[in-house]
Amino acid sequence: MGARLEIYGGTDRLGNKEPVEQISLKAGDSLAVVGPTGSGKSELLADIEQLADGDTPSRRTVRLLINDSAPDARVRASSVVATLSQRTNFIMDITVQGFVDMHAASLQKASGAWAGEVVSLANTLCGEPMRENSLLQRLSGGQTRALMIADIALMSDAPAVLIDEVENAGIDKYQALSVLRGHGKITVMATHDPMLMLSSPFRLVMSEGGMRSLLSVSLEEKKCRATLSALDAKLLYARELLRKGGTVQEGYFA
Numbered sequence: 001m002g003a004r005l006e007i008y009g010g011t012d013r014l015g016n017k018e019p020v021e022q023i024s025l026k027a028g029d030s031l032a033v034v035g036p037t038g039s040g041k042s043e044l045l046a047d048i049e050q051l052a053d054g055d056t057p058s059r060r061t062v063r064l065l066i067n068d069s070a071p072d073a074r075v076r077a078s079s080v081v082a083t084l085s086q087r088t089n090f091i092m093d094i095t096v097q098g099f100v101d102m103h104a105a106s107l108q109k110a111s112g113a114w115a116g117e118v119v120s121l122a123n124t125l126c127g128e129p130m131r132e133n134s135l136l137q138r139l140s141g142g143q144t145r146a147l148m149i150a151d152i153a154l155m156s157d158a159p160a161v162l163i164d165e166v167e168n169a170g171i172d173k174y175q176a177l178s179v180l181r182g183h184g185k186i187t188v189m190a191t192h193d194p195m196l197m198l199s200s201p202f203r204l205v206m207s208e209g210g211m212r213s214l215l216s217v218s219l220e221e222k223k224c225r226a227t228l229s230a231l232d233a234k235l236l237y238a239r240e241l242l243r244k245g246g247t248v249q250e251g252y253f254a
């Protein structure tokens with residue numbers, strides 16, 4: 001599906017015109033949205049989620065085009081944007097399989113092997129495996145988010161996925177991003193994690209509620225990403241070791 005997400009600048013919190021006038025993303029692209037708390041990241045995601053039409057505080061316009069035309073109201077109503085936020089909790093008393101089957105039915109997808117596929121993919125994103133007969137309410141925060149990402153990647157028709165600061169979610173965040181991109185989703189992600197910022201080819205810098213500048217990851221930054229990735233792996237290793245009651249020695253981290 002040739003989807004394109006277009007964002008047209010409006011005004012920042014002070015009412016000034018935003019320096020970034022237009023952003024265009026295609027299937028498989030990902031955009032990292034960065035900036036301090038209060039800089040307007042969540043507002044931008046909300047504008048995208050609602051496909052703002054000059055009718056939000058930022059006065060931005062957002063269009064999602066599928067094969068170069070805007071989807072009709074019926075398609076829009078069935079959601080063109082999937083959202084993953086920090087606060088995701090299931091309240092249904094049902095198994096993972098029951099949930100996935102129900103979701104497949106609501107999307108008018110043929111019933112079948114969805115649950116197995118979704119669970120296998122989810123288990124590549126989270127250290128603690130779940131099973132098809134696990135109860136939703138018993139899943140940890142990390143398992144819940146892994147399930148939602150796998151569900152979005154495999155089942156949702158929504159061409160765009162919004163992610164608001166999931167770094168502490170207990171999932172392999174880089175793998176999650178690559179799974180979504182690999183399934184052709186347009187991913188827009190607010191994040192404070194330097195590795196995630198550098199994992200996206202584009203980076204939007206926010207301040208005072210406005211889109212300040214749009215950067216592409218440079219060759220130099222790609223090299224930094226490799227160095228940081230090695231550091232990140234060491235941090236992760238130390239964390240796992242210490243969590244399991246182990247001890248660390250300086251030689252490990254040289």
Ligand SMILES: Nc1ncnc2c1ncn2[C@@H]1O[C@H](COP(=O)(O)OP(=O)(O)O)[C@@H](O)[C@H]1O
Pocket residue numbers: 011012013014035036037038039040041042043044057058208209210
């Ligand atoms: N362009 C804008 N115009 C008007 N208000 C804005 C704009 N951008 C953000 N805000 C408001 O500023 C506050 C902080 O923005 P928010 O998106 O929550 O920041 P962040 O997610 O980066 O912490 C919110 O109340 C939001 O509604």
Ligand SMILES: [Mg+2]
Pocket residue numbers: 041042043
């Ligand atoms: Mg926010």
